[in-house]
Amino acid sequence: MLLELKDIHVHYGKIAAIKGISLQVEDGEIVSLIGANGAGKTTTLKTISGLRPLTSGQVLFNGQDISKMPGHKRVVAGIGQSPEGRGVFPGMTVQENLLMGAFTRKDALDADLAEVYELFPRLAERKSQFGGTMSGGEQQMIAIGRALMTKPKVLLLDEPSMGLAPMLIAQIFEIIKEINKRGTTVLLVEQNAQQALKLSHRAYVLETGRVVKSAPGPELLDDPQVRAAYLGGH
């Protein structure tokens, strides 16, 4: 088991955003969290990466309890995240953004940098452009590439398709598949359930801070309840 959440509860002030979520991510998987607005998908990711404190419960990574570990140390441990809204550093160039991902690393970066540019040729063309002046899709590429530069064991992706044109969405999902194929475990949060489920080995359906269903991705695609609620099916 690479990553495991055991009955976590998270509060914003007095309001409970997550009311007891448990989930597991195995090494090499793509796992999706799908659900409507306010279901707690983003909060779950933020809790895993350490941006949000737990009220109760446990986060286990590689068998080790990291519930109290600060966020910047979880990066070193192997948790990389592309945050909601992308979080690109606007005043840094594309290359500087990618190098920020390697902030804690002391080993050679050339090979990894080359790999990111190979995955996202668009970024290679614009190395010296400011992050803030890139389009939404390009910023998403920066955010994913930057997270890859941390050399994560598990990559957390928060709505990578948000605000992108359909063509770009397909492209981004292709790249996620490729990243997974090369050996990185992926935990994906998506509102675009159709695409996410097609891609995922397993998925969890979240509703108001709880897991209401979990099954292999393709199975959920055919689930009548999920179809009605998230896939616009009848």
Add this chain to the structure above:
Amino acid sequence: MKGNGVTGNANPLRRVGALFDGARDWWERAKTWQRFVVYIGALVFALILPAPWIGTFMSPGADWTTVLIYPIGTYMLLAIGLNVVVGQAGLLDLGFVAFFAIGGYTLAYFATEHGWSYWPTVVFGIFLAAVSGVILGAPTLRLRGDYLAIVTLGFGEIIRITANNTDEIGGARGIPNIPHPTDMPAIGLDFGVLPAPYYYLMVAAIVVVIVFSVRLQKSRVGRAWAAIREDEDAAELMGVPTFKFKLLAFAIGAMIGGLAGGIYAGKAVFIEPGTFPFILSATILAAVVLGGAGNLPGVMLGAFVIAWLPERFREVEWLKEALGKDPAEYRILLFGGVLVLMMALRPEGLLPSRRRKAELHEGTGGMGAMGAEVAGPDTDVSTEAAK
């Protein structure tokens, strides 16, 4: 985006702005030897600046060298210090004057009451300022944006009021007879009544602080600060220990403030709580923002303008005639008007860095927590619900 609401190239301020931008772009491409020529030129300029023929225009009413030390030089030193906090790490500090006061009071107290000599006491003042920066930062740097600003504002006032109510350090009467810096016969500096040696001391301090600040900005620390300023959560996700680096920014800013306090007190001979009002914090912040937060030449230009304009307005002949009385009484009003005009025509500051422009363009305000986002128990829920 600059010059909003003003049409055409006829606007002279816009032309001046374009000139500044051109100079900055040239600087970024300049070769090492070209840069050194500029450094040496700037230093020579600084050394001949007190010359009387410059003074007659710049400061007809008061002694130019004295004006150069306070307010101009002191403001520059303080602005460079505050720039570390506001411009580099993006933390809004409204109580920066507290560290200036701590540096000044440390020298005044230990030199007059315990007979410590000047330089060790100044160094001790810098140390105390850094410690108080950490003490202020440790509990408060978990706050963001407006909350941090309010707490730092309170801290500035606490220091001033504490000084006012503590008889051991002179209370409201302040501390007189603060010793001058130790003479330096080797380089011909005798610190007496004449202002010139203090001016050269100030220039030396500013040069040291600039070198220190630039080295930091180009280091790993500077990158961490830039990341925190631009997106604190993303910085944490890159493995930047954001809290530690914010604390470091506070401590380093405080040290520079403490140094300024020591130099000021050694020249002024007398300090009192009224020397360190809140308005001084606000003025230095105005200098940083007006000049272009994060860009050292801009910040220094901002400090110069903010320090010099009110002094110059005292002696404008046509104003004397137009107002029919002493324009000194109107100088702060005029000064405010000029500030409003400048920020309306050039909101990114007089000399912003290219990076700062990109940040502003992105709409986060480029001042990290100073932008718009205020995290709190309630706001978090609403933004969360929108996802």
